[in-house]
Amino acid sequence: MDLILQFIKKYDNFLIFGHEDPDADCVCSSMALSIFINSLGKTTHVYSNLPFKRTELKQFEKYCKSEISDKDISKNSAVFLIDHHTFTRSAPSSKAVSSLPVAIIDHHDITSEPIPEGVEAAFIDIKTPSTTLLIYKFMKFSKYTPDTFISKLIFLGICTDTGFFRHLEEHSEETFRLAGELTELGASPNKIFYEVYGNKSLGSRNFLKIMLSSMQVFFNGKLLVVYETIADLKHYDPIDRDNDMVYQILLGTNEVKIVALFREDETNKCSVGLRTTANIDLAKIASDFGGGGHKKASGYTVNTTIENAISAFVSYTEKLLT
Numbered sequence: 001m002d003l004i005l006q007f008i009k010k011y012d013n014f015l016i017f018g019h020e021d022p023d024a025d026c027v028c029s030s031m032a033l034s035i036f037i038n039s040l041g042k043t044t045h046v047y048s049n050l051p052f053k054r055t056e057l058k059q060f061e062k063y064c065k066s067e068i069s070d071k072d073i074s075k076n077s078a079v080f081l082i083d084h085h086t087f088t089r090s091a092p093s094s095k096a097v098s099s100l101p102v103a104i105i106d107h108h109d110i111t112s113e114p115i116p117e118g119v120e121a122a123f124i125d126i127k128t129p130s131t132t133l134l135i136y137k138f139m140k141f142s143k144y145t146p147d148t149f150i151s152k153l154i155f156l157g158i159c160t161d162t163g164f165f166r167h168l169e170e171h172s173e174e175t176f177r178l179a180g181e182l183t184e185l186g187a188s189p190n191k192i193f194y195e196v197y198g199n200k201s202l203g204s205r206n207f208l209k210i211m212l213s214s215m216q217v218f219f220n221g222k223l224l225v226v227y228e229t230i231a232d233l234k235h236y237d238p239i240d241r242d243n244d245m246v247y248q249i250l251l252g253t254n255e256v257k258i259v260a261l262f263r264e265d266e267t268n269k270c271s272v273g274l275r276t277t278a279n280i281d282l283a284k285i286a287s288d289f290g291g292g293g294h295k296k297a298s299g300y301t302v303n304t305t306i307e308n309a310i311s312a313f314v315s316y317t318e319k320l321l322t
Contacts (some may be wrong), residue, residue: 001141003121007103008037011078015068015100018048019084020091024056024196026083028157029131031063032150033082033105036139045072049091053238056156056195068096078120080105083131085124086113105138107131108294112287129168129175132157136178148186155179155187156195163244164193167296196244203240210235211246211261218314219321221255225314227262227306247275257321258282260313262306270309273299285316 008014014037018026027048034044050066052058065072078101081090085106087098103121107128115122128134132154139146146154158179162168168175183189210232216225226246243261250259257280261273272289274282275297282298289312291300302309 001123001138004103004105004123004138005142007078007101007121008040008042011076011101012042013072013074013077014042014044014080015072015077015097016044016046016080016082017090017092018046018082019089020049021053022048022057022083022091023054024160025130025132025157027052027057027060027064028153028160029105029135030080030082031060032132032135032139032146032153032157033080034063035150036135036142036144039144043074047090047092053241055199055239066092068092073097073100078103082106084108085110085115085122087116088113105131105134107134108292109283112283112292129172130158130161132161133175133178136182146182146185151182151185151187152192155182155189156192158182159189159192159196161294161297163248164196200242201237201240203236204242204245207236207240207242208245208249212249215250216310219318221253222257222321223260223314223317224250224253224256224258225260225262225310226250227264227310229264229306230266243273247273251275251277258317260310262309262313264306265301268305269301269303270306271299271301272309272313273297280320288316289313 016030016034018030030046034046037044046064048064079097081104085104102119105123107125109126136154211226214226247259257278259275263271265271276282281295283293283295286293286298286300289300293299
């Protein structure tokens, strides 16, 4: 954390990049860090994929940019990679500024994707459940007290990556203690819960219907596979995708070990999301398919048909689940 603070003090202008297909942990981490840096009299620019696909993130679009402008890169500029640690995952493409000094704040495993050479400062802790929590720890280290808005950002990010704390296991007392501090600073668990899980459209319910009706069962119910095709989009809008609810429902099924969600992004290209409540390292599985993530929540993308993608995954997990 000291290296990160020294990095901020060293430069005057910061370009902050989240990862592709950002979630609330990524976006809220980037915004919270931006506000902290601004409080030191420095300038920032936050970049992300716009428009956001998640309803709870729509309120934050006005704080982010989707493209890098020449005006954004001034004298004594530097780059932050937030909630990821390689330029290959940055959104939008940050390669245009890859020659600038770089710092990283992330909580993802660096085994499969090592930190790039030349990074000046890195604050990475894979045991911390969200990057927003790392940002909050850094603020406390810097003796900075977040206001209600920042506290909400951090709490929302924590809730996103912990599934509103349901993914946490024993010895998670630090997360709950820090979450309690954030509520004291003004974050409302009730309001944030309904921002994420409330006010859903009818289209989102059509999405649930289609996903659940597509369910395939393997290995006596240990693996549940659901999928959506491009043709399914005529029944709902992409922003109606309530993947978390699909995972939540299916992970509550007796005997299930892995839930795999396949999405046809375009012809011969599929994205895959994986979730588990068992002692299975999904990050290792996703890494073997060219992706990554966390032990209990990971994903990857493959250039093939959805049928072939499902078949390959079922074959891969057969020895693991039988």
